[in-house]
Amino acid sequence: MKNPSAPPASFGLRESLEERFLRCRALSRALVAGLNEADAAVQSMPDASPAKWHLAHTTWFFETFLLRDQVPGYRLFDARWPFLFNSYYEAEGARLARPERGLLTRPTMAEVLAYRAHVEEALLAALPRLLERHADLVELGIQHEQQHQELLLTDIKHLFSRNPLGPAYARAPGRLATAPVGSDPLRWIAGREGLAEIGSTGEGFAFDNELPRHPSWLAPHALANRPVTNGEWAEFIADQGYATASLWLSDGWDWVGREGVAAPLYWRPHRGGGAQREGGEWEHFTLAGWQAVDLHAPVTHISFYEADAFATWAGARLPTEQEWEAAAGGADPLSGNQLDTAGAVAPRGERAGEGFGALFGNVWEWTGSAYRPWPGYRPAAGAVGEYNGKFMSGQFVLKGGSCATPRGHVRASYRNFFHPHQRWQFTGLRLARSL
Amino acid sequence: MKNPSAPPASFGLRESLEERFLRCRALSRALVAGLNEADAAVQSMPDASPAKWHLAHTTWFFETFLLRDQVPGYRLFDARWPFLFNSYYEAEGARLARPERGLLTRPTMAEVLAYRAHVEEALLAALPRLLERHADLVELGIQHEQQHQELLLTDIKHLFSRNPLGPAYARAPGRLATAPVGSDPLRWIAGREGLAEIGSTGEGFAFDNELPRHPSWLAPHALANRPVTNGEWAEFIADQGYATASLWLSDGWDWVGREGVAAPLYWRPHRGGGAQREGGEWEHFTLAGWQAVDLHAPVTHISFYEADAFATWAGARLPTEQEWEAAAGGADPLSGNQLDTAGAVAPRGERAGEGFGALFGNVWEWTGSAYRPWPGYRPAAGAVGEYNGKFMSGQFVLKGGSCATPRGHVRASYRNFFHPHQRWQFTGLRLARSL
């Protein structure tokens, strides 16, 4: 049976904007298919949003910036809802405070799905004319919804992790798909030196923060062929990594002490007991519930502070985003373990062969670069100018995408960003060295 | 059609314990009939609990203290659930932290209802033998569930009040039932002086905190014939009551400043506009949604601090609990506006005639008495000894019951207690004076 949200054979090539819009919207619906009304409504922490809110907010984005602003005569589905589903657009006025998104037991999921259908219908009707002048906004709406698809998965994972019953979002993928494949031995690959062109190439979609393309001078360095694995992280723990102040940034050491951090988020010692377990001493919470840690898979759910301390422990450092981007310039951003269909996605071990493995997919890789504008950066005009630029303080750049990133969403110049203490995303790291 | 949770004709007289058990359990189910899965799962503040949690916790109480402890061979419905649904019984071991009750999107409502059915069936089967030695615990379980029925209503009211859409729990009662009836003029009724017997008379059920019955000396005083009304409260506001430091206890004045309090909880200025409104300048959130304030109904959702400041403003004071109890000794605790069936209960204006009106029902009345033990008080034996005694600091006593108190639950010696800043219960006040 055909899965309407699965990528078609023509993926990324000849698919029309309308087809991509419909596939994107179908994937969002598929992602919540296994959730009950409460799963979709509860907010487990201020950083996370309820699944239902993601469904409505992404719809509000299309309704506001396309239907309301660009389609004469469009009437809002419900005039009270923009207050509920505006995220952070100051130009759009007052809105529900972020930590209160979980209070919205109404509207119900059925009402939100009706909202989605209403907006989709109106947008499809208006699409021919919109494509003439506002194709960029349609594209932005799709890209925006893709970002929220990833958040929806990481947010529901967080919610379920806080439930002592440890419910599963979906069954684990079948045996063949998940049989541990081992991991490549760590190898260093020399990076580009001297002048490199950084930023969007101009082919295809790019966010405003990827522009303008500009030269940057790279010092001699090498990057690891693959991300750090769970097995390597277990060594870091065993070597008292979390108890050794000299490995940590000052803010990181404060965070470790304040939060009592001693392992990646979602890890806990095995409750299984005496028998030898394949995941060693650790198990972790996944979208398929509690599972033994696969020592060959990339470590994930670590903060920037942890990534930095690990790199120091390993006698290395994090790559800069320019180093990472220069290395990834030739890799296929459609490759790797990325999100295609709803399910219990998770990072997994991969064998790469000669070159870089897993640059795209599996885990977002923390870089050592603070998230700041490229030289000559200009925010987009209008309210969507708040999309990226106003977050350019206090955060670090991550590259490459994860197992929860919709395939087709990322590229080498893509700049993801989170605060250095945050770790509920599928975050990992790749080591670098100065030469 | 018969409503299984409605009180029978034989109410409070010849009803058997089994009948009361079944009626109580049916009322809990009826109270959640209009809620969706999310309404029943979300926790709007640490003081409140989700409706589903109330359903499960009251069942855990029966399962633990009767089935597990007193029925040989009983097997727990689910061995993981006591951790989820123990409220505060230290003797019962570790438990989910109170502010995390809202994370339990699983078990689902259907699973909790199955839990309820399972426990009811087991209890009914064991009831004949239990009644021989543990009728007091069955009774305690019913009284306990009645308390949670009131909390369920006040908690869901709080949740809905935080939703910008202001959803209604139920439709407002029909016209006849709610037509404002005016309010009696305030009259002072002299109270008992000298020695009075205080505490449970020993007839019928009483909590341990109502014991032992003991003499107390009452100074000359008078009590108001009825609670303070919304209309009187509106005068207090208009007279700058919330902005006049000299009216307030020091802790209360700090609380007003810190929280920005300027009216009872759930009040807001009318958004209606210019036309003359029957409720004056105010509307308030009710279980039937936003409504005009009925100036003749008793004020409710006020803190002890507000009650005390109002009394000072009025040149009066709050009654002591002994004064209140002595006055109520002859009144019928089954009378008044109390909870009979699920619906949008609310305090309403009542005419009393000569004596005290509305001592029972409508609103819990703050007294000026800190909640401390009666002379010679002893907590009940076992884990249920944690029921009352350990809360005897930092709280004040309230008397009389409210519109959300299941009819039959209260009596003159009943001691309810809350912290002086709390006001999400149906709390009000009656004035007193020293003579």
Next chain:
Amino acid sequence: MKNPSAPPASFGLRESLEERFLRCRALSRALVAGLNEADAAVQSMPDASPAKWHLAHTTWFFETFLLRDQVPGYRLFDARWPFLFNSYYEAEGARLARPERGLLTRPTMAEVLAYRAHVEEALLAALPRLLERHADLVELGIQHEQQHQELLLTDIKHLFSRNPLGPAYARAPGRLATAPVGSDPLRWIAGREGLAEIGSTGEGFAFDNELPRHPSWLAPHALANRPVTNGEWAEFIADQGYATASLWLSDGWDWVGREGVAAPLYWRPHRGGGAQREGGEWEHFTLAGWQAVDLHAPVTHISFYEADAFATWAGARLPTEQEWEAAAGGADPLSGNQLDTAGAVAPRGERAGEGFGALFGNVWEWTGSAYRPWPGYRPAAGAVGEYNGKFMSGQFVLKGGSCATPRGHVRASYRNFFHPHQRWQFTGLRLARSL
């Protein structure tokens, strides 16, 4: 050499108001004689005030309510200072926030002492006329300053306890004065039953909160002959008293967990090591620095929560304030270990003989009574009406006075009050039982 702040032979008998005023003022100066400018300026927690602030605030009280209000033509010493030295009198207008008292490195101590001299001179000049109509306010000013003398000592003790160097406020009293005297064995003494008159007898000064005198009915009970000792408290600790939830009020148990409380304030395990120490395993910080705990002396620096838990552990309870007051009616309030001259005051073991020992002095005794008004209570008129009444929520009553209470300040009807978690005062307990 004559010590101007020491009590004269005529103490409490024929001393004139002027003599008492001068002696009180001299004692305040003596209390700060050993402090440097910084000791007198730093605030170690919001509950405490700097010594210099106490000196100035008590002077502000005389200046405001006597000189400014009652002496025509008086000009303020510095018009900017009332803002600095008003404590909590809302009627006196805006004032420095309490936690900012420690920011006042200026005015200097010399300037504050000049303020004191200025106000004393003006007051003495006006005293003859003031005594005709406002002797009560002069008396209140003296009583007020006496209260701050006790606070000054407990606040400086707290400050020095937070200094890792553990500086001493004064040398420990000489050997003879402090040689441990043992403690009486615990005996129970039956208390008064039935009607007792409670509140000020009307002889001598009383605060408004001691009025009116009124009857109260006492249930059968007994009181311990002496306060609980450090040795008994060490047994409580050894018996896991701080780790046994069932002994504690719910708020107390939360407080123990949140603050990590495991012994009285200022106690720590001996750092001495292996040798047998006279104070057992504990030492504590005193006004003479770190000292071995005297097992025979009354325990002090405990919260109400600790006092209540200890009493539960001992199979007893705290006395009510009425029980305590009835017992103390015949005792001499000028007796016992109270403050006469500046020095390293501390509770000490006392032998009592037959009756009650140490009802006055040594340690304030927590009662089980919440601090609420007596029947018919009326606050004093004017700004001084804020003195007591507005604090009548959230606190518990203590009786009897301590080693830091200026002799002559307390009496049986005296009502001291603190929040249940506070313990930087010289607080202790005496056990009671219902019969």
Next chain:
Amino acid sequence: MKNPSAPPASFGLRESLEERFLRCRALSRALVAGLNEADAAVQSMPDASPAKWHLAHTTWFFETFLLRDQVPGYRLFDARWPFLFNSYYEAEGARLARPERGLLTRPTMAEVLAYRAHVEEALLAALPRLLERHADLVELGIQHEQQHQELLLTDIKHLFSRNPLGPAYARAPGRLATAPVGSDPLRWIAGREGLAEIGSTGEGFAFDNELPRHPSWLAPHALANRPVTNGEWAEFIADQGYATASLWLSDGWDWVGREGVAAPLYWRPHRGGGAQREGGEWEHFTLAGWQAVDLHAPVTHISFYEADAFATWAGARLPTEQEWEAAAGGADPLSGNQLDTAGAVAPRGERAGEGFGALFGNVWEWTGSAYRPWPGYRPAAGAVGEYNGKFMSGQFVLKGGSCATPRGHVRASYRNFFHPHQRWQFTGLRLARSL
């Protein structure tokens, strides 16, 4: 009369290390000459330290890393003091928590000055041998003390600003020195494009964070000839700059709302009244007390968030640190308004003529660069490796030095860093533009 802390004629040229050490130490003493014991002991916020603590900590640095570690047989002045005066060196073990530095009323200032004398004497005695192998550590100790001299001034300014009496640290400089000189009109000066060498040139002292020198590629840009003035800032305020969300970074907008920020730190509306004032509507707290704002002087005491918002409002941006450093390469770092002797230093208007004015001195200039390591950065070995590297997250770089920076301390490659919300340093900004 000779001022021993004033720079000699040979300043920065032929002065020996010993001479510089002595001059540095003398300046520290001079800086506290006008403070009383309390001024020097109180801590007005966790970010600030008491003056006495600065005196002792800088001495601890010399004692620890030179005398204790490198001078055989040296005995600590007091073995308990390293716990008190270690700032943040994890390798040096446990230490007093930062917010508790203000509790140290003992040791007294006299004791701390004796500590200083003791350490100076021991160091001078050992200096000949130390210079052979550890001249870098002596130099580091001097540089370290210079940084604390600036902090001492900004910390005491903060303390005095919180005192409602607004005491002055020192008298304002005489008329000639402070007569407003006007300010240059804003002009744009094109910056270096393409490859620039960034980082320490290797001449003279440099901190580890200035290394290694490395190439960086600069995009076309221009810098303003001078910093933003108070007059320009007053326009920003008048144009609703603090109330316009679209000008602000998201974190900055949150900060403005949370803290109620509406002007630079230390600004308040003039209390003078109706008469026309030279400073416009504003006055501000200075080391000479409250003064009218000089509209021609550079604005100071602004956060990064404010600097960024102002730049956005002005249609410009902040310079990167590389742009700033490239521009300053030819300027004299000994020039400008920097700290020579103790006094009420303050930024002042300067006329520059053709080129860049005031690159050094007056105010630290916020750059748009997050504080991160240069390519190939390595922390110094040993405990002093904690000096800079561990703070490389969450902070932004400032360049150029201020009126409170000891002359001779800064250079073009110098990297100062603070959190984006901090503004109690003498911080300002210079505009930049991409071309």
